[in-house]
Amino acid sequence: MTVKPEIKSNSLRPGSLRKVHHIALNVKDMAASRHFYGKILGLHELTGEEVPKTLINLVAAGKVANFITADGTVIDLFCEPDLSPPHPDPSQAFTRANHLAFDIDPQLFDSAVEVLKANQIQIDSGPVTRPTGKGIYFFDPDGFMIEIRCDPS
Incomplete structure (x- = not known):
């Protein structure tokens, strides 16, 4: 039993x-x-x-x-x-998930931004600096928002 x-x-x-x-x-x-x-x-x-x-x-x-x-x-x-998303503009949210965030060492943040730019990745916003650190928001090939962020230095 x-x-x-x-x-x-x-x-x-x-x-x-x-x-x-x-x-x-x-x-x-x-x-x-x-x-x-x-x-x-x-x-x-x-x-x-x-x-x-x-x-x-x-x-x-x-x-x-x-x-x-x-x-x-x-x-x-x-x-x-x-x-296919309901809207061709990836900045128009189409899922219940808002974004996926990856943490990065603060010393590598600027390099990550340069990699995104060098690969012509569509940036949604940023880089932004907040009391909680820095972040940059961009889209993957399917329009899903990704963030790379770091804690304050």
């Missing part, structure tokens, strides 16, 4: 959710998105034994690509070739 633990609350305890495991994004053009996340943003693409077992066949078929950040967060790209 299995005994279920008694539920004493209608919510999870603080600290129960340990970290973001992965983020899955739909992309229209896998090649453009792999280039953007891997080459421009410099994220490591998972290959071979690194690919999650549940995604091996989809990766082999070119329908999924997986990238990982330095802290271990996985970004999964799912190819949806018929994907």
Whole structure:
């Protein structure tokens, strides 16, 4: 006989959710998105034994690509070739998600801005300086807003 633990609350305890495991994004053009996340943003693409077992066949078929950040967060790209935002102007929000933010060492922030400019990445706003640090907002190939930000120096 299995005994279920008694539920004493209608919510999870603080600290129960340990970290973001992965983020899955739909992309229209896998090649453009792999280039953007891997080459421009410099994220490591998972290959071979690194690919999650549940995604091996989809990766082999070119329908999924997986990238990982330095802290271990996985970004999964799912190819949806018929994907198109409701509005051709990427500054017009089309999802419930507002943006994905990457943290960077303050000493590397200006270099990151130069990389975006050198690759002619469409900038939405910034660089901006706030009491919480600096940030720049830009769009990935599918019009999803990305931020690179750093804490104050």
